[in-house]
Amino acid sequence: MSDLIRRDPRAEWIARNRLHPLHAATQPAVASWLSAAGVLRKNPHAVGFIGPNGVKRIDRSGAQQGGAAKRSTASAVVQLPLHVIEQPAFYIAVVPDMVGGRLSAHDKDLLGLAHKLAGSDGAVVAVIFGEHKESTFDCNGVDRLLQFADDAFDGYAPEARVLALGAVERQLAPRHWLLPDSRSGGGELGRRLAAKLGERPATRVWQVADGMASGRAGAGREDLVQRAPRLILAAVECAEPVSETRHEVRPLALSEALVSHLPRIQDLGAVAVDPAQIPMAEAEFILSGGNGVKDWALFHQAAAALGATEGASRVAVDDGFMGRERQVGASGIWVTARVYVAVGISGAIQHLQGIGACDKVVAINIDPTCDMIKRADLSVIGESAAILQALIKRVAAHRQGGARDAA
Amino acid sequence: MTNLQVITLVSVGAHPTSGRPRRAEQDARAVELGLRLAGEHLQVLHAGDAESEALRSYLGMGLGELGVLQQSAADDALPVLADYLSGCGAQLVLTGTQAETGEGSGMLPYLLAERLGWPLVVGLVEVEQVDHGIAQVLQALPRGQRRRLRVRLPFLASVDNAAPVARQSAFGPARRGNLEALPAAAQADPLLTAAQFQPARPRPKRLKVIKAKTGAERMKAATAKAAGGSGQVLKDVSPEAGAEAIFNLLIEEGVLR
Ligand SMILES: Cc1cc2nc3c(=O)[nH]c(=O)nc-3n(C[C@H](O)[C@H](O)[C@H](O)COP(=O)(O)OP(=O)(O)OC[C@H]3O[C@@H](n4cnc5c(N)ncnc54)[C@H](O)[C@@H]3O)c2cc1C
Numbered sequence: 001m002s003d004l005i006r007r008d009p010r011a012e013w014i015a016r017n018r019l020h021p022l023h024a025a026t027q028p029a030v031a032s033w034l035s036a037a038g039v040l041r042k043n044p045h046a047v048g049f050i051g052p053n054g055v056k057r058i059d060r061s062g063a064q065q066g067g068a069a070k071r072s073t074a075s076a077v078v079q080l081p082l083h084v085i086e087q088p089a090f091y092i093a094v095v096p097d098m099v100g101g102r103l104s105a106h107d108k109d110l111l112g113l114a115h116k117l118a119g120s121d122g123a124v125v126a127v128i129f130g131e132h133k134e135s136t137f138d139c140n141g142v143d144r145l146l147q148f149a150d151d152a153f154d155g156y157a158p159e160a161r162v163l164a165l166g167a168v169e170r171q172l173a174p175r176h177w178l179l180p181d182s183r184s185g186g187g188e189l190g191r192r193l194a195a196k197l198g199e200r201p202a203t204r205v206w207q208v209a210d211g212m213a214s215g216r217a218g219a220g221r222e223d224l225v226q227r228a229p230r231l232i233l234a235a236v237e238c239a240e241p242v243s244e245t246r247h248e249v250r251p252l253a254l255s256e257a258l259v260s261h262l263p264r265i266q267d268l269g270a271v272a273v274d275p276a277q278i279p280m281a282e283a284e285f286i287l288s289g290g291n292g293v294k295d296w297a298l299f300h301q302a303a304a305a306l307g308a309t310e311g312a313s314r315v316a317v318d319d320g321f322m323g324r325e326r327q328v329g330a331s332g333i334w335v336t337a338r339v340y341v342a343v344g345i346s347g348a349i350q351h352l353q354g355i356g357a358c359d360k361v362v363a364i365n366i367d368p369t370c371d372m373i374k375r376a377d378l379s380v381i382g383e384s385a386a387i388l389q390a391l392i393k394r395v396a397a398h399r400q401g402g403a404r405d406a407a
Numbered sequence: 408m409t410n411l412q413v414i415t416l417v418s419v420g421a422h423p424t425s426g427r428p429r430r431a432e433q434d435a436r437a438v439e440l441g442l443r444l445a446g447e448h449l450q451v452l453h454a455g456d457a458e459s460e461a462l463r464s465y466l467g468m469g470l471g472e473l474g475v476l477q478q479s480a481a482d483d484a485l486p487v488l489a490d491y492l493s494g495c496g497a498q499l500v501l502t503g504t505q506a507e508t509g510e511g512s513g514m515l516p517y518l519l520a521e522r523l524g525w526p527l528v529v530g531l532v533e534v535e536q537v538d539h540g541i542a543q544v545l546q547a548l549p550r551g552q553r554r555r556l557r558v559r560l561p562f563l564a565s566v567d568n569a570a571p572v573a574r575q576s577a578f579g580p581a582r583r584g585n586l587e588a589l590p591a592a593a594q595a596d597p598l599l600t601a602a603q604f605q606p607a608r609p610r611p612k613r614l615k616v617i618k619a620k621t622g623a624e625r626m627k628a629a630t631a632k633a634a635g636g637s638g639q640v641l642k643d644v645s646p647e648a649g650a651e652a653i654f655n656l657l658i659e660e661g662v663l664r
């Protein structure tokens with residue numbers, strides 16, 4: 001709803017005109033007032049309001065509605081209460097994965113768990129490496145933020161990161177260390193940290209309650225229940241994410257300078273992988289075509305130029321343009337891509353279900369009213385072939401520019 | 408690369424549904440990788456019971472023998488393995504990521520690397536070349552991606568499900584192979600006294616809690632379609648301008664390589 005104040009000129013005119021038969025009704029109904037003699041007068045007829053069925057209603061809960069017609073709607077955004085920890089009794093350190101520079105759902109669950117462990121006098125410190133694009137640290141329970149922005153942590157630098165976390169350990173001595181037990185870095189970093197600190201961690205933890213941590217053991221047929229150790233590597237959905245409070249996100253800095261060290265593992269960079277070989281369910285970047293794609297050769301060319309894994313809607317598959325194993329949606333594959341580009345796909349509910357886990361959706365469609373555009377973060381309205389061609393050109397220019405820079 | 412000294416550490420796995428002992432999936436992949444790197448010079452090592460029948464399925468992959476550091480199920484595998492490895496002159500030690508029985512915390516390669524002072528590569532898929540004591544390897548990343556690393560020998564590497572699939576185990580070689588018991592000084596694992604194993608409890612399914620105060624809000628939450636409005640819509644722009652916007656988003660998300 002908008003915040004526009006709506007004026008009703010006719011009602012205003014009636015309110016000015018004391019001879020108008022409806023004048024009395026437009027006056028604000030004052031239920032009680034102090035008379036000139038200082039006596040409290042009450043108008044019992046002014047109490048309550050006329051309900052939707054024309055029956056007079058009296059709301060005694062205190063929050064009377066509908067009395068004086070409100071012309072502007074209340075702002076819908078409710079500020080959550082701010083949770084301030086001035087002098088933390090102890091710290092709970094969380095090292096989120098920050099895939100793509102943002103908190104993942106796993107990270108948010110972990111912060112929820114950290115918050116449970118911190119209670120009302122501990123502070124949750126999030127330790128992050130490199131730049132980030134996250135704007136909702138406050139709503140996800142980060143009381144303190146410790147950011148290592150050195151480029152020594154760029155790329156694959158697990159040893160440097162463990163050293164930095166060691167410095168955090170010396171300065172803050174957190175009561176618990178929480179890391180996501182994930183493939184995207186947290187599982188590895190947590191175990192390296194455990195080996196460095198000499199702490200025996202609890203791994204694949206799915207619940208921490210009453211000081212006991214339950215985690216899966218072995219191949220997942222057994223649970224290991226133990227007293228919650230200092231270092232916890234938690235699985236997804238280990239706790240509910242923080243949702244009812246806002247937090248300060250106060251920046252925190254290390255007092256000691258980090259010693260530089262010679263990495264024993266040198267990162268030579270990512271290797272180009274054939275995107276067609278990546279299983280659809282895992283692919284990070286999908287270019288998906290639907291009934292609106294007329295030139296399939298161009299579509300394949302675009303996917304190759306972008307380095308994207310190809311996907312398709314059911315119509316494209318049924319029409320024989322793509323293989324069945326490429327179908328995205330309820331009866332195809334549920335994808336988890338970070339970026340999903342839908343070309344000429346209308347966004348039927350069966351298709352949208354399949355892309356529910358995608359982060360960023362880009363729609364290229366000729367129809368500005370279709371459902372895909374409601375889901376998309378960026379939509380370009382236009383003819384798919386022309387836009388794909390322009391995109392191929394733009395990427396080629398970028399690649400050439402990059403090659404020239406490198407040379 | 409046949410002159411590379413490779414040792415693969417293996418454990419006894421458990422079938423995911425029946426729980427019967429078998430070769431562990433990831434350890435078998437580590438053996439496979441070792442066989443590709445070192446051929447018949449591959450040395451395979453297990454800390455546990457030399458009588459265990461499941462170990463024979465590793466022999467069935469074409470190994471002549473398998474060394475077993477003798478200890479019981481309640482003992483800690485770390486000290487015996489660290490003792491053995493520090494004195495055996497291996498250049499590359501391969502392990503699985505996580506055991507299928509016992510704690511399965513996946514800590515063993517990390518602790519071994521810390522004890523031995525060797526670098527550890529997680530998720531090794533391929534050793535591309537080795538020269539002058541430096542190996543160039545490929546590491547598996549999530550979402551099917553790969554990363555190239557350079558690491559000094561000797562090093563430790565763990566192998567996950569991205570590594571090449573293990574060859575089948577043949578019955579004849581499995582019978583003929585030799586399980587050689589090696590002496591070892593076993594130590595009990597303190598964890599087993601402090602923690603307890605329980606049959607895995609099914610995890611509670613997360614409910615979609617709707618924190619609505621009024622009936623109208625609940626109705627909206629239950630029936631609303633994909634929330635609209637937040638996305639940016641480019642209408643009546645040239646294809647080039649549209650492509651530029653998409654391109655910028657791809658660059659910002661870092662998916663364009
Ligand atoms: C039981 C069941 C299961 C299903 N499961 C799936 C499933 O798993 N996956 C799935 O995808 N579908 C599934 N469907 C089908 C689904 O309901 C839709 O029919 C299908 O997704 C529509 O595909 P589409 O968007 O490609 O085609 P359309 O709905 O025809 O949409 C084509 C879009 O392209 C646009 N367009 C046309 N020409 C151009 C152009 N030149 N340039 C740009 N845009 C253009 C149009 O505006 C339109 O939005 C299922 C249906 C049922 C009944």
